Amino acid sequence: MVESRLTRLFLRLGAGVTLFFIYFPLFVIALYAFNEKVTQRWPIEDWSTKWFSVAFHNESVREALEHSVLAGLGATAIALVLGTLASMAIARHRFFGREVMTFAVILPIALPGIVTGLAxxxxxxxxxxxxxxxxGLATIVIGxxxxCVVVVYNNVxxxxxxxxxxxxxxxxxxxxDSWQTFRYVMFPQLRTALLAGGLLAFALSFDEIIVTIFTAGAIQTLxxxxxxxxxxxxxxxxxNVVALFVILVSVIPVYLAQRLAGGTGVAGGTTQRPARREP
Amino acid sequence: MTSVSIDEASLRQSPGRRLSTFFYRHPRLRLWTLLALPVLWLGVVYIGSLLVLLLSAFWTADPFTAKLVHEFTLDNLRRVFETPVYRDVAFRTIRMAALVTLACAVLAFPLAYYMARIASPRVRNLLVVAVLMPLWGSYLVKAYAWRTILSGEGAINWALGPFGVSFNGYSNTGLWLVFTYLWLPFMVLPIYAGLERIPQSLLxxxxxxxxRSMRTFFRVTLPLVFPAVVAGSIFTFSLTLGDYIAPTLISSDQFIGTVIYREYGTALPFAAAYAMVPIVVIVAYLLVARKLKAFESL
Structure with a gap:
């Protein structure tokens, strides 16, 4: 260990502060879902689960949920196909424009969402x-x-x-033959990466709003x-209830994807976890 | 090979087999079969859309019908650069992006360092998941949660109340806090990955x-992990530049995103011209980042 005892104490403290910062707003909003009152005053005084059933029976919430799920599934399906094809080309071939292609895949998440949406x-x-x-739904899926392509692409x-x-x-x-090679040789190796990429793509799509506003027309997603x-x-x-629900729906796929592929990259797993380098 | 009996004729005639032989002999064609769809989608549809948008910055919008008039003009760009308000908004946004990036880096470093070098493998895996989970999900929920927390009757002012202090959360300071919160995981993970790649033996x-440990940190660790910090900053910077939802929820000031969002319905050419500001900044940023080998840390 190169780090002194004091440094390690400070790091532990700093890490704790940052983790608290990351999770405390999520807990607060989760608690508000059980707030009986309509006003959003803190601290919460009366607790109730009645808003869950109100939200569950709300027609526009249900409709929006349906749109979100359909859009997520459609986008994930397309991203799986395009991402896999692109990654196979990039991984196994050297060609003119390869650099441009790697750039083009990253661009949709690197450029500000409002630019992508407007374009x-x-x-x-x-x-x-x-x-x-x-x-409508089709244009949401396109957006x-x-x-979402980049997530699958990076995983694969x-x-x-x-x-x-x-x-x-x-x-x-x-x-x-080509199909047998894909089915029996390539696919078993890629299976978990595809599943992880697909789950992340769904999570990404499910709560996206910045681009969606521009492509949705009159349709409402969650x-x-x-x-x-x-x-x-x-x-x-x-x-508040919907917010809690969205947190859960987007967090669970990410957890599963992490278990499956173990990627730690922001864009879904380029950086593989190396073996610990302790002697 | 006498013991293996292969029906060579049927092998040669199976269409799948012929296809795979064909692709093996013509790797270029195999490549283009793989690339056709992604190139069509990302290269033609997406990049094409961006170009159409950029091009429309040079058209004008009819002030009454908001329809595009295809007459070349530089007026929109001139308006972006010469109107003090829009210049101020651009600088305010870029300054915000820089401050958010800085805050994210400062907050992310201890956690990333702890994950990479101090925590046991089990704790480390837990922490990776703990940082990843809020990364992907619920952007809007997080911004909304802060809107609730920062409000006059919210948790922050409740906690500050006993000290006789009140914090105006719906301000640029509040927005800075919210942005830092939103993009923090995007900074933690690349730094963590970058730190983990440094061999213990170097230290x-x-x-x-x-x-001494300070010198080792500044002369060995920091230079090696710098590309990873840049990789993280791509996200913190770019996401701040283009956001229009968090500013709407938290602040009353205008930012690049809110101006574009306000203008695009009636004055698309001007919105497109203004969108060039973040595009130029980000593309320049990406090019520098690639030079610094930051893409490997994404």
Missing amino acids: LQATIKDVLSPLGVKF HATF LARLRRTAGNLDEASADLGA PIWMYATLFRPTELPIV | EASADLGA
Whole structure:
């Protein structure tokens, strides 16, 4: 150990402060979901679970939830296909424009969401609408898929880098065709990376709002419903319940994905956890 | 190979087999089969959309119908750069992004260092999950939670009350706090990964050569982990520059995002011209970050 006892104490303290900072607002909002009163005064004095059933029976919440789930599933499906294809090309080939491609995959999450949203809206309005694609679920899926690709891509790419490239050649030598090679050689290696990437993509899509506002038209997803409602003081108890629900729905897939793939990268797992370098 | 009986004729004729032979012989075609869809989506649809948006910065909007008039003009860009208000908003946003990045780095470092070098493997794995979980989820929920906490009757003012202090949460200081909170996990994880990649032996070598722990930290650890900090800052910086929801919820001041959001409905060309500000800043940032090898730490 290079660090002195005092340094370690300070680090422990600093780490504790940061962790507290990360979790305390989530706990506070979770508690508010059980607040009986309509006013949002702290500390909470009366507790109740009645808002859960109010939220559950709220028609617009249900509708928004349905849209969010459908959009998440659609975006995840597209992201899985595009992300896998792109990562296979990048991992196994050297080609002109490869650098540009790695840039283009990252761009949708690196550029401010409002830029992506505005750009997609302009294209949908000018190009897709004349072709008959109206603002709605389909355009939400298009927007979400664009920035979900990178998550799958990063997960699969990290996995491909750890697997030997000549396995597919060996498979072909042993008489397998392209499909068999994918099905019996590639897929088993990629399975958990795909699942992890898919879960993260769903979590990312489920609570996205910045791009969604621009691509949704009149349709409400759960975050859009929240954003429209949280300026109405009388409906805040329902917003609190929905908020707690959204936290759970987005946290569980991330937990599962982490278990599956073990990636620690912000963009979903490029950085693999190396072995501990203690002597 | 006499013991293995393979029906060579059927092998050769199976279409899947022929396809795989074909792709093996023509790696270029295999590559383009893989790339076609991603390139079409990201290269043509997405990049194309961005270009259309940038191009529209040079058109004008009819003031009555808000319809685009395709006449080349530099007026929108001129308005962005020459109107003091918009210049102020841009500087305010960039300053906010820089301060948020700084705060995130300061808060993230102890946690990341603790995770990478002090915690036991079991605790470390728990901490990674603990930081990852709030990263992905519930951006809006988090911003909303802070709106509740920072309000006059919220938890912060309740805690400060006994000291006779009140904190105006709906201010730029409050917004700074919220942004720092929102993007903090984006900073912790790259720094953690960067720290974990530093071999223990380097630090020991530095100590053996007589460097005290402070010197080792500033001369060995910090330079090695710097690309990871830059990687994290891509997110903290970019996400702050383009956000319009948190500023709407917390502050009453205008930021780049809120101006674009306010203008795009009636004056798309001006909104597009203003969007160039964050785009130029971020692309420059990305290019520098790539030079510094920060992409490997994303």
